[in-house]
Amino acid sequence: MNTKVNLCGVELQNPVIPASGTFGFGYEFTQWYDINCLGAISVKGTTEKERFGNIQPRIAEAPSGLLNAVGLQNPGIEAVLAHELPELRKVYSQPIIANISGFSKEEYVKSCALADADENVDLIEVNISCPNVHAGGMSFGTEASSALEITKAVKAVCKKPVIIKLTPNVTDIASIAKACEDGGADGVSLINTLLAMRIDLKTKKPLLGNVTGGLSGPAVFPVAVRMVYQVYNAVKIPIIGMGGVSSAEDVIELMLAGATAVQVGAANLKDPCACRDIIANLPKAMEKYNITDLSKITGGAH
Amino acid sequence: MNTKVNLCGVELQNPVIPASGTFGFGYEFTQWYDINCLGAISVKGTTEKERFGNIQPRIAEAPSGLLNAVGLQNPGIEAVLAHELPELRKVYSQPIIANISGFSKEEYVKSCALADADENVDLIEVNISCPNVHAGGMSFGTEASSALEITKAVKAVCKKPVIIKLTPNVTDIASIAKACEDGGADGVSLINTLLAMRIDLKTKKPLLGNVTGGLSGPAVFPVAVRMVYQVYNAVKIPIIGMGGVSSAEDVIELMLAGATAVQVGAANLKDPCACRDIIANLPKAMEKYNITDLSKITGGAH
């Protein structure tokens, strides 16, 4: 039974990757399990400069999910490369995906070039879809033209595979994925969170400090399946599927829709052992559904 | 304690309205409770001609929600006006909202004109956002220009209030609401369902006959709150909020976001008495949150 997949030329022992922003820089999860069972890790979203992120509260509950408005809290690209990734490398030997956000094309280019030159980084995920920052972020991901522009600029300075992370808060995600492919992207990852909001009935004001936040968790899974399915029809580059994945069955469902690998986000926050358990359950689920080679099922529902 | 609200000049005894497609033509619900407790009823989506709708299966389960791809099954506008609404009127004396869909501007105009002339119809909801039909439907609702065009055309033949029902599957719902307002709409209603999909792991094919379907239920509620909040910032006309409403607290939350009235959809399918219970719980919830007049809280979170 084979769980190996090839993601943009990088072999993963299985397709399960903790999603950026739900796994820190990974090494703290060694308190829960040996993280070397993971397919890869997409580390916390990183900007050129250190960011504190948004004011509190940053978290709200939702039916079958949660809203977050963390706002890219991170120590900045140099600290990430100098301290966080070496710390992760001490306990982890599988691929590392840097996750880069920015507020201008120049910032994306600068951070990606630094990540590309770092020995600990295997792939670069470029987040043009963060809903929780007020300049840049998601705005680059809502238009095909700006998605194309960022992709081209980043690809010009990167030798490692570049994966563009897309927002679901658009009318036509397939056209944006196509623009990324046209710009030279090696892959796309989707979906980031759905822009959402809760109101505190006691104060009668928005519950989150940032007013809106990103909805993730099982609630968004059927939207993720649909978008991965649509994007698979539109592009030839690999897709990392994500959005509410919580079980080995969900991994298989997203791969059938068109994903080559799968990220697990909110589930890590509900259960620190989620990724380990999903990976452990994969062979059993494969057997149940008569799958012998996971790498062969991508797009099988088309 | 006042639960009355005024929706586009029509007084409702409370803001709770069963959403189109989840309540049939209403009269069958009298087997569960006296439907005269409702604020209004938005009846099954109606097209010019009779439609069978999509092939089976039309329903799939989802975390905190369901997908449907019914595809506007209905007996056609003439049969609705001649048989269904009179049947409803026998047992129901509160306002009736006709819900009109179409595949061309001409069809919308024709059906709306017939509804406008019918004595049983109090308001007209124009659905430019059905995700489950392959021509027309949602495509009119994903562009401000076509939303404007349909609105203008319909308004030209209607004396009764016209409410345009919007899709959430867009990058910028506020701009589309604004286009409807510019076209003379008396109100907007949102959100219709989120376009979604499930795959059957046994057959490895899309579970729904229509491939994709619309996600509704509590899963989408935080997206509905966000969109109602954004649209309230963009337009002055009343908003009917909907999307996963399941409790009196949800009604209050959507009204604080900007809704004048609220539709209840998926909850009717899980529990036939959902609307009755929400209405019965409203005074208690109002008391808990120090609300004496529901008509005064619209947009209170801004």
Added chain:
Amino acid sequence: MKKSIFEIIENRSIAKDVCLMRLTGDTSAITAPGQFVNIELEGFYLRRPISVCDWEYGVLTIIYKVVGKGTEKMSAMTAGEKLELLTGLGNGYDMTLSGERPLLVGGGAGVPPMYGLCRRLTAQGKRPTVILGFNTAADVFFAEEFKALGANVIVTTVDGGVGVKGFVTDAMKELEYSYFYSCGPEPMLKALYNASATEGQLSFEERMGCGFGACMGCTCKTKYGNKRICKDGPVLKKEEVVW
């Protein structure tokens, strides 16, 4: 139709992936065998529609197949736990058409509603023959219970492990009957439709949204127009079925 709370009296496995649950509660809305109940389960948005096996005043018996996470959860419940049910859903079988010697055909998860029907028909003095179709011997259940009602019972298994080897239609060939009633997977219903010598009634399954006719999720075409399996069905007359 009624919405009310039932309490589990017993819940046990009676065959491979098949459980029997008895509950106590208000059964007054159940008016005909072949109707179903729709069961709310915590953690699942849609209710689980399960056919009524039998009922009497205050007591409901259902038999359900464990096919997914919802029914798995049901199978782990124990006496004393409570469930919210919608009862009296669907049309059920019309018993007035049975004649003296009706044939009852149940396949797999379609066996349970035949029991409540068989009990009522025998109580009316009819002499039903019952064919119960399963895949293997491990799947067989309720054959003895049907015999205890006084019915003539034929069990079929696809692999021949018990009873007649083959499908339910293989056991029908030599039989004489006045009318037929059936419930089972669609291929079985279709074979039966073609093999049957008389008029009869067929109970269909479809993915349902509400279970009480509101959402049009389970509509199918019939010779008498569109019908909602949950409300206008699940039982259709042979004469109206469109395949």
Added chain:
Amino acid sequence: MKKSIFEIIENRSIAKDVCLMRLTGDTSAITAPGQFVNIELEGFYLRRPISVCDWEYGVLTIIYKVVGKGTEKMSAMTAGEKLELLTGLGNGYDMTLSGERPLLVGGGAGVPPMYGLCRRLTAQGKRPTVILGFNTAADVFFAEEFKALGANVIVTTVDGGVGVKGFVTDAMKELEYSYFYSCGPEPMLKALYNASATEGQLSFEERMGCGFGACMGCTCKTKYGNKRICKDGPVLKKEEVVW
């Protein structure tokens, strides 16, 4: 930190909207008073973080306020039911700094962690004074339990229904103490921060995502840099707090 299943031994109301729950399970990951557990509840996506009141080998005591649907659901649970907990979360109080006569200040839902702390401090031969602040007499709980530990206990209520009328800081004025430990609503902590004559530790609340440091949902600024309330807190030293 550990993830494991606990079984409820008892669960009862001890004051208005306040319940005490004792559970049996693996408490080995709990290393300091002031830590918390994160409880999974069916039907809710996020766990409920609840401070540890006290623990011993195999037995955990928590006291929680019923504030929403999750804690309402918890309050309806009974002995024998099981819950999945993450245990040993947060830093907890540093007891090495207490001195001989520490002051422990708990307000409302901040009272419980003071109990486990008080028991351990008295076991070390310290002589703690405990101030327990509530709104009204109906809200008061655990005053007798603290007295049974041998502590000097002062109760305050805002309306003066029991004990000293006013806030916890009103009861502090004349006291002598070597150090302070506190837990309670932020306005209380702030007042205490200003009124306190010594160094001390304050336990903060914030809306949490994960409860174990992964999501950065509960980060706050301190003089020693950004800290995650769930992992680097919930206890901060007075010297590092930024209001």
